[in-house]
Amino acid sequence: xxxxxxxxxxxxxxxxxxxxxxxxxxxxxxxxxxxxxxxxxxxxxxxxxxxxxxxxxxxxxxxxxxxxxxxxxxxxxxxxxxxxxxxxxxxxxxxxxxxxxxxxxxxxxxxxxxxxxxxxxxxxxxxxxxxxxxxxxxxxxxxxxxxxxxxxxxxxxxxxxxxxxxxxxxxxxxxxxxxxxxxxxxxxxxxxxxxxxxxxxxxxxxxxxxxxxxxxxxxxxxxxxxxxxxxxxxxxxxxxxxxxxxxxxxxxxxxxxxxxxxxxxxxxxxxxxxxxxxxxxxxxxxxxxxxxxxxxxxxxxxxxxxxxxxxxxxxxxxxxxxxxxxxxxxxxxxxxxxxxxxxxxxxxxxxxxx
Ligand code: KG4
Ligand code: ZN
Numbered sequence: 001x002x003x004x005x006x007x008x009x010x011x012x013x014x015x016x017x018x019x020x021x022x023x024x025x026x027x028x029x030x031x032x033x034x035x036x037x038x039x040x041x042x043x044x045x046x047x048x049x050x051x052x053x054x055x056x057x058x059x060x061x062x063x064x065x066x067x068x069x070x071x072x073x074x075x076x077x078x079x080x081x082x083x084x085x086x087x088x089x090x091x092x093x094x095x096x097x098x099x100x101x102x103x104x105x106x107x108x109x110x111x112x113x114x115x116x117x118x119x120x121x122x123x124x125x126x127x128x129x130x131x132x133x134x135x136x137x138x139x140x141x142x143x144x145x146x147x148x149x150x151x152x153x154x155x156x157x158x159x160x161x162x163x164x165x166x167x168x169x170x171x172x173x174x175x176x177x178x179x180x181x182x183x184x185x186x187x188x189x190x191x192x193x194x195x196x197x198x199x200x201x202x203x204x205x206x207x208x209x210x211x212x213x214x215x216x217x218x219x220x221x222x223x224x225x226x227x228x229x230x231x232x233x234x235x236x237x238x239x240x241x242x243x244x245x246x247x248x249x250x251x252x253x254x255x256x257x258x259x260x261x262x263x264x265x266x267x268x269x270x271x272x273x274x275x276x277x278x279x280x281x282x283x284x285x286x287x288x289x290x291x292x293x294x295x296x297x298x299x300x301x302x303x304x305x306x307x308x309x310x311x312x313x314x315x316x317x318x319x320x321x322x323x324x325x326x327x328x329x330x331x332x333x334x335x336x337x338x339x340x341x342x343x344x345x346x347x348x349x350x351x352x353x354x
Contacts (some may be wrong), residue, residue, distance in 0.1 A: 005326025011085025077329025
């Protein structure tokens with residue numbers, strides 16, 4: 001079965017062709033990073049306009065790269081939510097048109113479900129049940145995947161998402177957007193124990209996350225260094241980093257490495273408690289933050305010591321992509337889910353559980 005996936009929930013326009021749920025024949029992603037970076041985050045109006053300009057070309061490219069045409073496609077899967085309404089609508093209208101003209105099923109897919117399923121792509125050995133951690137720019141959720149399409153949410157963020165905090169810290173230090181990849185790179189030269197940042201621990205025993213405290217702590221730490229440099233009149237010395245002139249690379253790397261260690265420790269603590277509660281033998285991590293080098297290293301070390309298998313998405317499948325949406329669509333269709341009606345519309349807030 002060949003499924004055309006379309007993903008436009010935020011600022012990446014993507015289309016993919018996936019065979020039988022796991023074999024990726026093509027996965028085209030057109031990034032809008034350069035249009036949003038000067039604002040330090042995604043501007044929704046710009047995002048939807050750019051999706052509209054390029055979506056048809058991205059779909060054609062995905063078909064050409066897979067060596068097929070519309071007549072070969074069995075269904076079209078599209079992200080229904082959560083995400084930016086204007087962005088989602090462009091993908092949904094494109095998918096509806098393709099489904100209507102070619103008389104094939106239209107499948108509205110949950111974006112978070114896509115991130116979970118991104119781990120199945122190009123892998124035959126991974127099957128539910130497993131514990132999933134989805135960490136992206138919009139979400140931080142711990143989900144128990146009982147079976148394909150059967151979920152129990154064990155915890156989610158009560159404020160910022162993990163990726164959002166990377167982006168906000170990067171914005172404060174003038175490192176550009178998205179913040180995750182640049183922090184990942186700069187932190188490699190820093191000492192993770194150089195600065196002790198507080199870590200939130202919710203008192204009610206829940207597995208929810210809270211990242212706004214660490215964000216504020218890192219920014220306040222930056223402000224205090226800024227004030228110190230100003231007092232020492234080092235401000236005039238031009239530093240490498242736009243926001244704090246005079247801040248040397250070593251100090252910057254130490255702050256970022258310590259920030260990253262704190263975020264990953266918080267993610268890992270709850271994930272390991274959840275794994276114990278569910279007696280999970282497999283942990284599956286998805287979302288943009290899943291490509292983080294420190295996160296992968298620490299999770300792999302911790303899992304190995306507990307004889308737990310840990311999976312990360314393959315190259316290009318951590319951040320938003322349409323192959324994961326096609327994969328989720330395949331399993332829905334295989335398990336008897338009906339296609340979505342032509343009245344399908346964008347759902348900005350959407351949970352994996354009804
Ligand atoms: O999954 P994704 O592409 O979009 C959403 O669904 O939000 O995730 C984007 C997020 C951004 O916040 C970005 O900074 C973060 O993932 N990210 C990373 C890395 N690569 C992307 N965070 C940490 N380390 C990375 N290497
Ligand atoms: Zn995403």
